[in-house]
Amino acid sequence: MNNLLIAGGVGVAFGWALECAGLGDPPKLAGQFYLRDFTVLKVMLSAMLTAMLGVFWGGRLGMFNPAAFYVPETHLLPQLVGGLVFGLGFVLSGLCPGTSCVALASGRIEGAATMLGLFTGLLLVGLAFPSIEPFYRSTPQGPLTLQRLTGLPFGVMVALVTVVALSVLAWISKREAAR
Amino acid sequence: MRALRSYADPHVAGVCLGLVLLACFALTGQGLGASGAFASVVSGVVGAVSPETAVNSAYFRSYLQDGSPWTAWLVVEIIGVLIGAATSAALAGRIRLTFARSTRPSAARLFAGVSGGILMGIGAALARGCTSGLALSGGAMLSVGAWVFMVALFLAGFLSAPLIRRLWP
Amino acid sequence: MRLVRRLGISALALGLVAPFAGSPSRTQQRGLDLDSIARAIDEGSDHVSARQLAEWIRDRRPGLRVIDVRSPAEFHDGAIPTAENVPIDQLARSRFAPDQTIVLYSQEGAHAGQAWVMLRSLGVVHAVFVPGGLADWREEVLSPLLPSNGSPAERAWIADLSHYFGGSPRIGGEQEGELAGAAQNGSRLRRRGC
Numbered sequence: 001m002n003n004l005l006i007a008g009g010v011g012v013a014f015g016w017a018l019e020c021a022g023l024g025d026p027p028k029l030a031g032q033f034y035l036r037d038f039t040v041l042k043v044m045l046s047a048m049l050t051a052m053l054g055v056f057w058g059g060r061l062g063m064f065n066p067a068a069f070y071v072p073e074t075h076l077l078p079q080l081v082g083g084l085v086f087g088l089g090f091v092l093s094g095l096c097p098g099t100s101c102v103a104l105a106s107g108r109i110e111g112a113a114t115m116l117g118l119f120t121g122l123l124l125v126g127l128a129f130p131s132i133e134p135f136y137r138s139t140p141q142g143p144l145t146l147q148r149l150t151g152l153p154f155g156v157m158v159a160l161v162t163v164v165a166l167s168v169l170a171w172i173s174k175r176e177a178a179r
Numbered sequence: 180m181r182a183l184r185s186y187a188d189p190h191v192a193g194v195c196l197g198l199v200l201l202a203c204f205a206l207t208g209q210g211l212g213a214s215g216a217f218a219s220v221v222s223g224v225v226g227a228v229s230p231e232t233a234v235n236s237a238y239f240r241s242y243l244q245d246g247s248p249w250t251a252w253l254v255v256e257i258i259g260v261l262i263g264a265a266t267s268a269a270l271a272g273r274i275r276l277t278f279a280r281s282t283r284p285s286a287a288r289l290f291a292g293v294s295g296g297i298l299m300g301i302g303a304a305l306a307r308g309c310t311s312g313l314a315l316s317g318g319a320m321l322s323v324g325a326w327v328f329m330v331a332l333f334l335a336g337f338l339s340a341p342l343i344r345r346l347w348p
Numbered sequence: 349m350r351l352v353r354r355l356g357i358s359a360l361a362l363g364l365v366a367p368f369a370g371s372p373s374r375t376q377q378r379g380l381d382l383d384s385i386a387r388a389i390d391e392g393s394d395h396v397s398a399r400q401l402a403e404w405i406r407d408r409r410p411g412l413r414v415i416d417v418r419s420p421a422e423f424h425d426g427a428i429p430t431a432e433n434v435p436i437d438q439l440a441r442s443r444f445a446p447d448q449t450i451v452l453y454s455q456e457g458a459h460a461g462q463a464w465v466m467l468r469s470l471g472v473v474h475a476v477f478v479p480g481g482l483a484d485w486r487e488e489v490l491s492p493l494l495p496s497n498g499s500p501a502e503r504a505w506i507a508d509l510s511h512y513f514g515g516s517p518r519i520g521g522e523q524e525g526e527l528a529g530a531a532q533n534g535s536r537l538r539r540r541g542c
Contacts, residue, residue, distance in 0.1 A: 003207065003252060004250065004252065004255045006203075006206050006207060007252045007253070007255040007256040007259065008255050008256065008258065008259040008262075009259065010199060010202070010203045010206075010211055010256055010259065011211075011255065011256035011257060011258060011259020011260045011261075011262070011263060012259040012260070012262050012263035012266070013195075013199040013259075013263060014196065014199055014211055014256070014259065014260050014263060014311075015259060015260035015261060015262065015263030015264035015265075015267070016263035016264065016266065016267040017192050017195045017196040017199060017263075018192075018196070018260070018264060019263070019264040019267040019268050019271075019273070020186065020187040020192050020195075020267055020271075021186060021187060021189050021192035021193070021196075022186035022187075022189075024264060024268070026284075026288075026292075027347060030340075030346075030347045031347070032336075033336040033337055033339075033340035034340055034344075034347065038189075039186075039189045042189035042190055042193060043189045043190075043192055043193040043196065044193065044310070044314070044315065044318075045193065046189070046190045046191075046192075046193025046194050046196075046197060046355075047193040047194070047196040047197040047200060047315060047319075048197065048315060048318045048319045049197065049359055049363075050193070050194045050196075050197025050198060050200075050201065050359070051197040051198075051200040051201045051204070051315075051316075051319035052318075052319045052320075052321065053359060053362045053363060053366075054197065054198070054201035055201065055204060055319060055320065056366055056369075057362060057366075057369075058201070058205065060369045063205070064204075064205050065411070065447045066204075066320075067411050067445040067446075067447045067448050068208055068410035068411040068447060068448075069204050069208055069209070069210075069320060069410070070208060070209040070210060070316075070320070070408065070410070071317070071320045071321075071322050072307060072308060072312075072313055072316075072317040072320075072322050072324055072325060072542060073307070073324065073430055074322060074323045074324030074327070075306075075307070075324060076323075076324070076327060078305040078306060078307075079305070079306040079307070079313075079324045079327050079328045079331075080327050080328070080331050081302075081305055081331075082301075082302040082303065082304070082305030082306030082307075082328060082331075083302065083306060083327065083328040083329065083330070083331025083332040083334075083335065084302070084331045084332075084334070084335040085298050085299075085301050085302035085305070085335070086298065086299050086302025086303060086306065086309065086310075086328070086331075086332050086335070087302075087331060087332035087333060087334065087335030087336040087339070088295075088298050088302075088335045088336070088339050089294070089295040089296065089297070089298030089299035089300075089301075089302060090295065090299060090310075090332065090336055091295070091335075091336045091339050091340050091343065092291045092292070092294055092295030092298065092343065092346070093291060093292040093293075093294070093295025093296055093299070094292070094295070094347070095292070095295070095296075096213070096299065096309055096310045096311070097213035097214045097216075097217055097299065097303060097309045097310070097311065098213035098257075098260060098309070098310065098311040100296070101213070101257055101260045101261050101264065102260065102264040104261065105260075105261045105262075105263075105264035105265035105268060106264065106265070106268040106273055106274055106275065107268075107274045107275050107276040108275070109283070109284070109289070110284055110288065110289065110292050113289045113292030113293050113296065114292045114293070114295060114296040114299075115217070115296065116293055116296060117292065117293040117294060117295060117296015117297040117298075117299070117300060118214070118217050118296040118297075118299055118300040118303075119217060119220070119221050119296075119300065120293070120296065120297050120300060121296060121297040121298060121299060121300020121301045121302075121303075121304070122214070122217055122218050122221045122300040122301075122303070122304050123221050123225070123300075124297070124300070124301065125238060125300065125301055125304035125305070126218075126221065126222065126225065126236050126238040126239045126304070127232070127236065129236040129237055129238040129239075130235065130236065130237075133237060135305075136238075136305065140427070140429070140430070140431075141323065141324070141432065142413075142414065142430050142431055142432035143322070143413070143430065143432075144322070144323045144324070144432065145320065145321045145322055145323065146321040146322075146323055146326065147321060148432075148443075149323050151441070153367065153443075154366075155366040155367040155368065155369050156366070156367040157321060158321075158363055158366040158367075159363045159364055159366045159367050161321065161363070162359060162360065162362070162363025162364070162366070163360075163363060163364075166356060166359060166360055166363070169190070169356065170356075188349055188351075188352060190349075190352045190355060190356075191351060191352065191355070194355055208410050210542070212541065212542035213542075214542060215541040215542050218541075237514060240511070244508070244511075244512065253541070253542075303542075307541060307542060308541065308542025309542065311542070312541070312542020313542045316542065317542070
């Protein structure tokens with residue numbers, strides 16, 4: 001029960017932050033792919049950076065143990081193909097699963113349309129699963145992280161990702177200022 | 180009518196989002212997500228309508244074997260998302276019902292929305308996550324699969340955008 | 349915007365200092381503490397059954413790392429789900445954090461047992477191995493023989509576990525059809541995916 005209360009709380013905060021950033025607005029999200037509106041990248045990179053640094057430093061300061069945190073399993077091929085297909089869908093609808101809920105909550109019928117599509121797509125995969133299961137389970141790498149892949153220490157990886165992410169954000173700022 | 184408050188700075192909203200994600204990790208050991216909630220609901224419906232179909236697909240089975248799919252962690256979380264977003268929008272005067280003729284999106288846009296959703300559903304199922312669960316939460320944990328997914332996502336998006344320029348003038 | 353600038357600079361600072369914050373998981377070669385090794389072997393804390401591992405994987409036990417110490421070719425042929433392939437010659441170079449649960453396995457268990465001792469010499473004292481290896485996994489988890497004198501709950505639990513990994517239990521020597529009515533397993537914190 002406690003767990004579900006946390007789920008609800010996290011969800012409310014999640015939805016609130018997404019809405020505040022304007023990510024319930026399909027033209028805004030699609031605008032990212034026309035380099036017109038960089039909100040998507042700004043939010044994603046800022047969020048990822050914050051969480052990553054928080055996880056690292058929280059761990060170093062003994063507040064929690066990041067080694068016990070869930071790292072998704074890597075399945076190279078399905079995730080690559082899934083990403084490509086997902087990206088195409090993202091540009092078409094201007095929303096993703098999370099933001100489709102934000103759109104719906106703001107009264108946008110596009111949110112409902114995307115959600116309908118999502119349910120359908122997932123249903124199709126579920127129904128076709130016996131045939132695609134071998135592909136789905138192919139190229140497993142376990143919970144592989146960038147630091148384990150490269151052999152670099154966690155701290156060095158964090159530094160690298162920070163520098164790259166901040167560089168992208170700085171480039172975006174510069175580009176927007178030039179307009 | 181209340182004045183429309185402008186959106187928050189995306190960097191600041193992103194940092195807030197990152198802190199929520201961090202809190203989620205600290206409290207539950209796992210990140211947040213979205214597509215899993217949809218998958219849970221679909222599996223629940225399939226399980227109720229045609230239990231045989233649910234049993235034959237390992238995909239649906241995986242969402243039905245850990246208790247009720249209707250009260251799965253992610254489903255409760257996504258309900259929270261709806262509430263949080265609605266509250267934020269209402270307080271900022273940003274709720275705009277787009278059923279009215281003046282603001283209703285075109286049929287083409289709605290069709291693209293459904294098609295896009297179908298593709299995203301397929302993509303998220305294959306990748307075991309979406310932008311919230313895999314890219315964001317997995318990315319923060321430096322998961323290789325998450326980064327592969329993210330790069331592929333943006334690549335496909337940027338490459339296909341020019342082809343559907345008419346959709347987003 | 350001033351706030352954004354400050355956030356950016358803080359992030360940069362935190363990121364750049366990260367590599368110097370010390371790492372808890374460096375492994376170095378030390379001697380063999382034969383006493384503690386003998387004790388672990390004696391009391392059985394050096395290994396876990398394939399079934400226990402299956403339970404840990406299904407429940408998404410935090411910090412679990414399943415290590416396949418066979419060659420990459422054997423690994424690609426078939427491995428335990430969520431396993432990482434770290435061939436035995438690369439074991440010394442790997443990093444293992446102290447709070448992770450490391451489970452080693454090989455084809456029949458012998459190499460995994462040797463890897464266990466190797467890790468001990470590197471100061472990794474929290475690893476265990478699966479004594480029967482992949483063979484045990486296939487026999488105990490994928491196609492387990494349901495004990496004829498076991499309780500229905502126990503049989504259902506074993507069958508459930510087998511189904512989770514795509515296997516099917518055997519009843520008295522033959523593969524089963526469909527076992528209805530899975531036992532409820534209480535509310536453990538499970539993997540919930542994304």
